[in-house]
Amino acid sequence: MSLSHHHLNTNILPTLSATIPTPFPLVFSAPIVSFLSFIFYSPLSLPSSPPIFSPFPSSLPTRKKMATAFSPSKFAAQPFPLNTTSQNNPLTIPTTASPFLGSTRKLIRLSSSSNLNIRRRSGTVVAVSDVVKENKSKSTLNLLITKEEGLELYEDMVLGRAFEDMCAQMYYRGKMFGFVHLYNGQEAISTGFIKLLKQQDSVVSTYRDHVHALSKGVSARAVMSELFGKTTGCCRGQGGSMHMFSREHNVLGGFAFIGEGIPVATGAAFTSKYKREVLKEADCDHVTLAFFGDGTCNNGQFFECLNMAALWKLPIVFVVENNLWAIGMSHLRATSDPQIYKKGPAFGMPGVHVNGMDVLKVREVAKEAIGRARRGEGPTLVECETYRFRGHSLADPDELRDPAEKAHYAARDPITALKKYLIENSLASEADLKAIDKKIDEVVEEAVEFADESPVPPRSQLLENVFADPKGFGIGPDGQYRCEDPKFTEGTAQV
């Protein structure tokens, strides 16, 4: 599976590589430097395979082959008329829906959504390696996953969905509070990527991080307790919905500011490389995944990190979960060039676009990207086209999105699609899948019970953990925490 974006106009990698310095030249001996520069020079001729990427409708044979993985109807079905000219030039799309008008006008909404779907048409093209292509073209017997893998993926996605639905219920019952951002509809990305990681690989996410934490291995009970604000949560109730940290599973957050997690992920990847090169832990090949959204791709820190990651060849994969909406701001209204994967080659890394509603495709792309990072070939930018079924957060009335668009994506539910695939390819029976559904329901129910019964944090926990090494801060003259002072709430104690 290749990832380089071999588009005729954007083939700038060979010229870039000649001048890119690396900060670790002294570590490598001369032959290896030239070897690396060879790899850098021509990602197009990577041993894996030549790239295949075509946004133009003329390359029908490619698409047909890809279609065998899932039902071909996904690609062919178009509820709205196709406009090939606008497909070639995405910049013409917003003009029918003027970016300066609110999306309250029904006419514009309809046409903008039709344009969206036209955009989606170009999005259905996926970079697929020759190897996979050949496999699919031979016969449907050569499948992408085994039964165990299929069931694992299904279970993980169902856990994500059931958990988020339960979160919504609990929020409306008042057990959860504050900002809660749900991941319904995007499970394929989390499952497709994170299930390929080892425990020591790290994941950095945004505020929409419950499912990333669950996929990485944090138990449902710990996450649910954290959301309820109980002391048995993964951060003992001190983090909350938007700040899921787990040292054990290497989940590095949970960041509320968009774009904030990207440099942190780049730093974690940097440490992996530093450990290998300076601290001489020779087998340290930990990979970092940074998840963020389409809105973040307009943020300066995103570009800064693309630059540094490519410059220093860090083992990181930048995963864009492009769900087209940043709260109520459509991606097309906010971005000059909406095709995010194109921004990768501008910095010297491959940019791939993949259908994020299809967990198997995501998994294939992820395998290649993570493999690249592990081998030390550098970062990759993966744009996953996806959709969130619910609003931005549980407080979002979600009025700006067109119901037709929502219906279109609801029809492409990744869980239903995987279920269909498993059954059609005889990898699992209805009964197996129903058993998994039931098991997950029980897990989630048990998580809620556990969270309900857990205690709230004690008062003494308020001042804990500010420092790893506190030097008397927060401790009163009598050596006790100031908040234990009975006069604490009366305003006479000195804090």
Added chain:
Amino acid sequence: MLGIVRQKMLEQSLKKIPPAVSVLRSYSSAAKQMTIRDALNSALDEEMSADSKVFLMGEEVGEYQGAYKITKGLLDKYGPERVLDTPITEAGFTGVAVGAAYYGVKPVVEFMTFNFSMQAIDHIINSAAKTNYMSSGQISVPIVFRGPNGAAAGVGAQHSQCYAAWYASCPGLKVLAPYSSEDARGLLKAAIRDPDPVVFLENELLYGESFPVSDEVLDSSFCLPIGKAKIERKGKDVTIAAYSKMVGYALKAAETLEKDGIDAEVINLRSIRPLDRSMINASVRKTSRLVTVEEAFPQHGVGAEICASIVEESFAYLDAPVERIAGADVPMPYAANLERMAVPQVEDIVRAAKRTCYRSVS
């Protein structure tokens, strides 16, 4: 107080100097002079050689030998994997350093001046300072942010702000402001060894100044405790509390005041967060008068915090209102004479001290 006892114990454990040696040292005169620049350079050098997890990151720290030559020679000694020249992306590289620190390596991030840290302040506060708390102790961030802070000479409004109060208001950060070479060495070494995020505020105008250093200070395991102030000059009439360059001004003011019969006690705060409230309060209880001096903007500043602390804890001991000397409440002007007026001078401190002693009307 348990706090002080614990700090003393920590101080002793940090110093790690065998008692026999220190006995000898107390007889040796402080013969050597060392500039702040050399003090910082030697501290970085020693910490980097002691622990291979320590690395430097910043603009111009490598081949340019440091924008203010603080990191001179370190690239040649440790190589480009440990002394990283970054692109001009404060937000990006600060975040990268914080992410690296999550995994236990110890970055020392240099900001060319702390004014540029405003571009990265989201990472300093949200990703570094708050993480140990948000993750409930799972992830600590052993990072140091260092660089020159405060006014230099004629650099204009955007290069002259003092950030001590900004960073010191945030729980989860430790904020240090050295004055002398001994402070610079000891506090930087302590900061690098500390498992928490530390903001280390240097001063550009002090880089070239020499201070006497004893052999104790030159020892490679010399560390100063974080959270303890130092009494630079003992006195009994008025307490002058200052940090960074203003300590020098306060000492000069104390000399002037002595001629007028006022015996000033000068406290070098060293640590803005945690603030050594106990020492300041003990000193004020002794002298009954307080003048705080800082170069920063007056509103919500370090002086305001010290004043509040005194009022809360030692109000009955005060004989006069607390005097706050701070920079003028304007962005720093460029013209040399205006700049001199915008920054506290020795005369201002003398006048304020006299006001507290009811010796003058102004």
